[in-house]
Amino acid sequence: MIRGRSAWTAAAVCVASVLAVPSLAVLASLARPAYRVWAHLWQTQLLEVLGNTLALVAGVGAGTLVVGAGLAWLVVTYRFPGRAAFEWALIVPLAVPAYVIGFAFLGLFEFAGPLQTGLRRWLGDGVRLPELRSYWGVVLMMTLVRARPWSPACRSP
Amino acid sequence: MRTIATIGAVLAGALVALLPSTGAPGPAEIVIYSARSHYNQEPAFDAFTKKTGIQVKIFGGNAPELFERLRAEADRTPADVLITVDAGYLWNAARAGLLARVDSPELLANIPAHLRDPEHRWFGLTTRARTIMYNTRKVAPAELSTYEALADPTWKGRLCLRTSSHVYNQSLLATMIKRHGESRVEATVRGWVANQPVLINSDTKILEAIAAGQCDVGITNTYYLGRLLAKEPALPVAPFWANQATTGTHVNISGAGVTAHAKNRTAAIKLLEFLSSPEAQQMFADSNFEYPANPQAAVNPVVARWGRFRQDDVNVAAAGEFQAAAVRVADRAGYK
CATH class of the missing domain: 3.40.190.10 (Periplasmic binding protein-like II)
Structure with missing residues (x-):
């Protein structure tokens, strides 16, 4: 029994170390920092990029908390028609890579996309939707992709 | 008896493997690492195979991936030719020693000087x-x-x-x-x-x-x-x-070079020469609306409307x- 378990552990460690190689290679590159590149980044855009990252963490964190936890709570605590379908349908967005959904969103909702083109044709040339290539556009996108209903159904298939 | 047969088979196999390097007829296949692979099977490669009987095997990827792969494989690379879009990538590959100099009079004549490496390690195919x-x-x-x-x-x-x-x-x-x-x-x-x-x-x-x-x-x-x-x-x-x-x-190019460790260098050069010929250049120009690198080839009619x-x-x-x-x-x- 114990031998069986340690064999599994060994196998798992083997697989995990293979999977870890790319991450380790990236970390190893930190051992030889390219000082000139870092100095350039510090002078030009590092602070702004870090600021953007923190702002996105805050925005997407809040968004997923409300949407993800909210939907999960509704599905778990309430009985309503279609609840069983929602229970699995809410996981579906996780199966689609974020950038694919990002492309689809941009394609549909950007200025030259079908929705805005239709709106301009219908309501006149001055009609504009908020720019999707913006902070709030990215927060919305990433929230919708990452909002993960953390219900018991998800944990035990 | 069986052992002898096995040894015989192995020897025969080894002989066959040695043939290309002993001056026998050229190899039947060359390998290309191509960052143009998303343009699908390009007609110019088919035409080359038809003309020479040399099969062309294409591995796709973007330029940085192919660069890293070539560098990691070093002299064990199966690639004979590297094709990328953007001259910057070819310049990088040449600087890293991944491409070999090719002094082909045909290539030098077909491709204008500003669209190829001054040291002849890469050549523009499309402009x-x-x-x-x-x-x-x-x-x-x-x-x-x-x-x-x-x-x-x-x-x-x-x-x-x-x-x-x-x-x-x-x-x-x-x-x-x-x-x-x-x-x-x-x-x-x-x-x-x-x-x-x-x-x-x-x-x-x-x-x-x-x-x-x-x-x-x-x-x-x-x-x-x-x-x-x-x-x-x-x-x-x-x-x-x-x-x-x-x-x-x-202007920029998509272009090609023969790898430093090409196993089929002669056939690889033959491919590049063919791709620079007016015949193949026409196919590139027609299939993707690019400008041929060789000025002797004509542009696609859609493109011709934009003038010279x-x-x-x-x-x-x-x-x-x-x-x-x-x-x-x-x-x-x-x-x-």
Whole structure:
């Protein structure tokens, strides 16, 4: 029994170390920092990029908390028609890579996309939707992709 | 008895494996690492196989991936030929010692000097012009002149630009830096940024944005417009040949080199020579609306309508030499 378990552990460690190689290679590159590149980044855009990252963490964190936890709570605590379908349908967005959904969103909702083109044709040339290539556009996108209903159904298939 | 048969088979196998290096008829297959593989099976390669009987096996990937792969495989690489888009990548591969010098009179004659490595390690196969695109309903060609002039405040809020992280714009800036130096180019880029361009990381989407009226002008490669016009001939977008009175319109290449450790060097050179011939150049030009690198080949009719233009004849190696400088200039000027 114990031998069986340690064999599994060994196998798992083997697989995990293979999977870890790319991450380790990236970390190893930190051992030889390219000082000139870092100095350039510090002078030009590092602070702004870090600021953007923190702002996105805050925005997407809040968004997923409300949407993800909210939907999960509704599905778990309430009985309503279609609840069983929602229970699995809410996981579906996780199966689609974020950038694919990002492309689809941009394609549909950007200025030259079908929705805005239709709106301009219908309501006149001055009609504009908020720019999707913006902070709030990215927060919305990433929230919708990452909002993960953390219900018991998800944990035990 | 069985052992002897096995040994015999192994020996025969070894002999067969040795044949190519002992001067027997050429190999039946060459291997290409190609960053053009997303253009699907290109007719020029089929034509080569038909003509020579040499099979062509293509492994796809983007240029940085193929570069790393070649470097990691070193002398064990199966690749005989590297094909990439953008001269900067070929320049990098040559500098890393991944490409071998090829002194083929045919290649040197077919490909103009500014579209190939001065040290003959890579050669342009197709030329890609990156120029100003405008909405034909909102802009008169007379309003346009140079890339630099798009920094003028008259273009405020009317400009669509590709993000600076993309190699096409890095190469454009790199050749401008080679011509004019960093500070002049930085002033131009600051002007572009001051005009609050819409930044879009796709040439096709920039053209669609111009057609839809989101912006009046932009800078893209011309073959993207060729593809759109093939689908929708009435699209109100046309190219303006930039910098005709000054440096000429910026061009880049997709091109190829024979790898430093090619196992089938002779066949690889034969392939490159064929791809540079007017016959194959015509196929490249027709299948993707690019300009042939060999001036003897004609352009596609869709492309011919845009007229002739003067190319910037600075060697496209500048795209590699000044790529880092271009990135720094863009960062300093706040061009994202």
